[in-house]
Structure formats: structure tokens, C-alpha cells
Amino acid sequence: MIAIRSTSSADLRILLPQVRSLMNRNRGLGYIPVSARGNNGFTKIIQRGNCIVALCDDHLLGYVAWGRMVPLNVHRVYQIVVRPEIRRMGLGTALLARMIATVRSDVVAYVREDLQECGFWERHGFEELLWYNHPTSGNVIRIYHRPWS
Numbered sequence: 001m002i003a004i005r006s007t008s009s010a011d012l013r014i015l016l017p018q019v020r021s022l023m024n025r026n027r028g029l030g031y032i033p034v035s036a037r038g039n040n041g042f043t044k045i046i047q048r049g050n051c052i053v054a055l056c057d058d059h060l061l062g063y064v065a066w067g068r069m070v071p072l073n074v075h076r077v078y079q080i081v082v083r084p085e086i087r088r089m090g091l092g093t094a095l096l097a098r099m100i101a102t103v104r105s106d107v108v109a110y111v112r113e114d115l116q117e118c119g120f121w122e123r124h125g126f127e128e129l130l131w132y133n134h135p136t137s138g139n140v141i142r143i144y145h146r147p148w149s
Contacts, residue, residue: 002061002091004098007051015046015053018060022081045078052098054082054091061086064095066103075099077109096124105148113140121146 007015019042045051045065054061062082066075077099082091100107109121113131121128126144134141 002054002056004052004054004094006049006102007046007053008049009047011046011053012043014058015051015060016042019046019051019053019063019065022060022063022083023079052095052102054095062091062095064092064099066099066107068103069108074106074108075103077107092120093124100146107146107148109144111142111144113142 042051042065045067050067051063051065053063062080064080065078067078068074069076077096080092080095082095107126108129109126111121121144124146126146129143129145131140131142133139
């Protein structure tokens with residue numbers, strides 16, 4: 001059975017290595033900002049409960065990670081990742097829905113153009129606000145917004 005839940009400090013030892021491994025081996029929907037990369041960044045995300053995971057017998061199937069954009073009451077999806085063998089089964093949708101219900105605010109997602117996944121963001125009520133060329137990588141980044149309702 002699949003359990004979807006928020007993370008806490010108690011999850012660090014078990015989940016941090018699995019999150020890092022899944023993130024590094026698979027394409028995700030979203031763009032991880034420099035401040036959230038590395039073990040320290042994801043440690044803070046997990047400790048703050050800014051990560052919702054899908055687990056089956058303590059094995060990570062997917063996650064969504066986010067942060068709050070200060071001073072705005074807007075939350076930014078950093079990344080949604082689901083194991084490739086179980087994609088297109090609604091797990092990404094379930095993770096995003098739980099995250100939106102948790103933050104109860106407007107949500108934005110910065111998405112590299114080459115990671116677009118067949119209208120995922122639009123299907124979930126997001127609208128594209130703008131796009132820009134990242135100054136160092138040259139990647140096209142699209143910014144999506146979903147108002148809280």
C-alpha cells in the first residue's frame with residue numbers, strides 16, 4: 001500500500017539518501033534553486049516539512065519539495081519526482097494535490113523547458129506567467145502560477 005505524507009526531522013536518516021538518489025537519477029518536474037541543492041538544502045526542506053513523500057514499505061516512490069517565497073505568501077514547487085516505472089498512474093497528481101492543500105496559498109513552479117511533461121502544470125490549474133533564459137545555464141525557464149482557491 002502507498003502512503004503519502006509530510007516529512008519531519010525523524011525522516012532524515014532514511015529519506016535523505018533516497019530523495020538524493022531519486023533526484024539525481026530521474027528527471028523531475030521543476031527546477032531546484034541553488035539554495036536547495038546539496039544535502040544541507042534538502043535537509044532543511046525535510047526538517048521543515050516542505051516535502052511530501054509517497055512510500056511503499058519505507059521505499060521512496062516519489063516526492064514533491066517546495067519552499068516559501070518571502071515576503072510573499074506564495075509557495076514555490078522546487079521539484080516533483082516519481083519513479084519512472086510508476087509514472088502516469090496519478091502519483092504526481094496526488095503529491096501535488098497534497099502539497100497545495102498543505103500550503104493553502106498561491107503556488108508557482110519554475111520549470112526548465114526541456115523538462116515539460118505533456119501539459120502537467122496546465123492540467124492542474126497552473127497558467128504560464130512568463131519565460132526567461134537562465135543567465136548561467138542558458139536553459140529556458142517557464143514560470144507557472146496557480147492561485148489559491
